Amino acid sequence: MEETRKEKIKGNIIVLVMMGLYLGITGYFGYLTGSGTGTKAKYKKECETFKKTTADIEYTYDQTTLSKGSVKVDINKFHYTYVVNNQYFNADKTSLKDKPENTIDVWYNPNNPSENEITDPCKEYNEVKDSKEGKYLWIFQIVGILAALLVIYNVFSLIKNIIMLGAETAGKKFSKKK
DSSP states (O other), rough: OOOHHHHHHHHHHHHHHHHHHHHHHHHHHHHHHHHHTTHHHHHHHHHHHHHEEEHHHHEEEEEEEEEETTTTEEEEEEEEEEETTTTTEEEEEEEESSSOSSSSEEETTTTTEEEESSSSSHHHHHTTSSTTTTTTTHHHHHHHHHHHHHHHHHHHHHHHHHHHHHHHHHHHHHHHOO
8 A cells, every 4th residue: 555655656746747847848938939929019119109210321331241161241330320309319230231322211219219220110010910929829828727737736646645655654653553
């Protein structure tokens, strides 16, 4: 009888370790699946609040050439200046494309004009608004809840088996003393 109780405890521990690993792995993949969540909301907020202006590109820019074997890539870092409420703001942009002509469009946050984007946030929002962010996240959440319930059940079973083993061991010791 004592051996079967010890085997049950060992089984409970194995199940808890396996479920812990399982929950860790599914939690990680659930995180990866839902990691894009919030992008849509960010672009929507920027689309609703950011204002458009024009920035002047400086004539000088930094160009760095990276090469690996026969492959060469030019990385251009250009500087631009835009004006909001008679105040000048400077920013940099790194691009694999050639330096733009003389001006570019810039979208800035009216509450913090130094926060800016050179891509239209409304265009970005339109591209992602119909996509489902974290579309498989609900699967990981349901599986995680079921696994958590199994872990809770297993913890109670482990505690019960430990208590019963202690009671059986004490009962055997008590019966030997008679």
